[in-house]
Amino acid sequence: MTGDEQREADALRTREIVAEARRLREVIAAAEAELERTHAEAYELVQEQTDRLRDASTREREMPLRSMAAELAVDARVSDRTVQSRLFEAHRTVTQYSATWEAWRDGRLSRAHVRVIVDGGAGLPDGEVRAAYEHDVLAYAETTSAARLRSYAEQVAEKHNPVTMQERHDEAVQSRRVWVEDLSDGMSMLGAIGPSVEVHGVYDRLTRQGKAVKAADRIARREAAEREIEREAAERGAEDREIEGEAATRGEREAVGEVWFDQRTMDQIRTDLLLDMMLTSTPSVDATGDVVEGGLGAIRAHVQVTVPATSLAGTTTGGAELDGKCAVDPDTAKILAGNAPGFDRVFLDPIGGAVLAVDRRHATAAQKRYLMARDVRCRFPGCRRPARECDWDHRVDYALGGRTDVENLGAFCKRHHTLKHAAGWTVVQHPGGRLQFTAPSGLEYTDDPPPRVMFTPDPPPPELAAEPAPF
Incomplete structure (x- = not known):
């Protein structure tokens, strides 16, 4: 051809x-x-x-x-x-x-x-x-x-x-509104829709602050370079000095090497500044009055993070989860654990990963902790509202003789709790937390508690594995 x-x-x-x-x-x-x-x-x-x-x-x-x-x-x-x-x-x-x-x-x-x-x-x-x-x-x-x-x-x-x-x-x-979209690799996107002037003003302020950070970094780099030039000149002029002087010069060289430079891009700096200000600053307009002690600035962010003990110990490298929504990187999980005032221990089945119990005794609080660990989020199929923001629904109504125990309780967000009672949806709870829904149309659906991924310890390095076991 x-x-x-x-x-x-x-x-x-x-x-x-x-x-x-x-x-x-x-x-x-x-x-x-x-x-x-x-x-x-x-x-x-x-x-x-x-x-x-x-x-x-x-x-x-x-x-x-x-x-x-x-x-x-x-x-x-x-x-x-x-x-x-x-x-x-x-x-x-x-x-x-x-x-x-x-x-x-x-x-x-x-x-x-x-x-x-x-x-x-x-x-x-x-x-x-x-x-x-x-x-x-x-x-x-x-x-x-x-x-x-x-x-x-x-x-x-x-x-x-x-x-x-x-x-x-x-x-x-x-x-106008704000929303969150979970991405992969322990990342999420924070979005906002608001008046154009304010939104562009926020972006411009972040950009100006980012440029100021970059300018300070350039000054630090220039000063470090000038100090290095001066050190090299002094070193050349002191070549015939005694060894004590040379040792002092080496000490100066090590100190110069410890200078930290900002390697972040402008986008990274803008993001860090935004998150820092949102998590730590106080709104300029606070209408809460005496309703909130300390005002809006006293309110701090709350998140629920589940971390395998093996991840904290360093024997595995994953498994941390935020509110049942997305993964959390191990370093962040360890930082949060280090600053946490306390923990709820969750015991999992070693084979299937199902939640068996939590390490607390107080009845009502323990039940809630158990259910938060088991359900993680609203149990209506497809809903991802965190369990800590949900109502604790009785599958068999308490007024009709339903017991207040974990086999008759589960997390339902306000929207789906209302829908269940007002729109004719019925729910039957089976052992292990499986729910069977019957819609007004007669169609049936099932929902299981979120599965747990089990992590096994990482194998030892080859040099350690080759060593004979001690007797």
């Missing part, structure tokens, strides 16, 4: 691959669009159920949506809060942006394009304005990427929106 023939063959194969990728994207888009329609239908059913509760309390009227979201979430193994948001978004997409949904189903748009269009038109007040906005944006959306579409959609929405920027900002500022 000649060079031209090979290039043509490669080009033909590339065209085939591109065509197949396009076909698969269209199939995926159609399936995602149909799932969106199904979620919209679920939301419509919820609205019908809610309308039948016209005279009920506000909490009772919330239960149909929360229960539907819980059923779909447990089946999909995701958070019910996430599904609850998706149901609303799906209904809004299908009913208010039908042309966009049809383009998605036909494979002309991706999910990312749809989200940009729907989010861009979220502040438009009525159907007529939304229709005009959608018409202008949709044609461009089919010719470009979702990232490029975003700025164009914002401009079109601004053109069609009769509400002023100030009015929209005053409403948007109500949605």
Whole structure:
């Protein structure tokens, strides 16, 4: 095969691959669009159920949506809060942006394009304005990427929106929030949404402080270099001195080598400064008055860390866990353990790793410690709320004769505790903490206590392993 023939063959194969990728994207888009329609239908059913509760309390009227979201979430193994948001978004997409949904189903748009269009038109007040906005944006959306579409959609929405920027900002500022997302390798991300001026001001202050740290480091490096030059000059001038003088010079050289320089990047410095200030400083506005002794500045962060004793002893190199959410590196775990005023010892089954008991005697407190160690987080399927922030729910109600013991108790966050009692979910607890849920639909789900990973001691170094055992 000649060079031209090979290039043509490669080009033909590339065209085939591109065509197949396009076909698969269209199939995926159609399936995602149909799932969106199904979620919209679920939301419509919820609205019908809610309308039948016209005279009920506000909490009772919330239960149909929360229960539907819980059923779909447990089946999909995701958070019910996430599904609850998706149901609303799906209904809004299908009913208010039908042309966009049809383009998605036909494979002309991706999910990312749809989200940009729907989010861009979220502040438009009525159907007529939304229709005009959608018409202008949709044609461009089919010719470009979702990232490029975003700025164009914002401009079109601004053109069609009769509400002023100030009015929209005053409403948007109500949605300010802070959240945490756990990453891998003992790291997490802290995110915040707030007014642009304040957020950029925070970033600018961190940057200025970081630059000041860098400037101080440059000065320290320059001074150390100058001292080294002076030391070398003095050393050359003292080559014919006695050995005592040379020893003194060597002592100076060792002292210079102990100078610490800041090797952090600007991003690392900004992060360290932010965390330091958030954990140690006091807010400039404190409205707590006499409610909190010492004010907001007296409040300190609390976290629950589970650390295997073998990790603290140095015989294993892992296993520390934060609130059942994410791993903690061994060095941090040892620092926290060194500063902790006390410990709760947790005994695990040596084979399966199940929690057997905790080393405390006081009944109520011991039960709570045992349950926190066993359950770790809210026991509703998919929920990750730490157990220490949960209610202690009786599987068989205390008023109906249920006993207050660990085989009838478990952690349920406020949201799912309310859902269990108000929306008709039933729970049966089996030995070992396994829970069997029955949803209002009749479908059943199970949830087990979080598994424990067992760590074995690291093998001894080869030189120690080769030594004969003493007699």
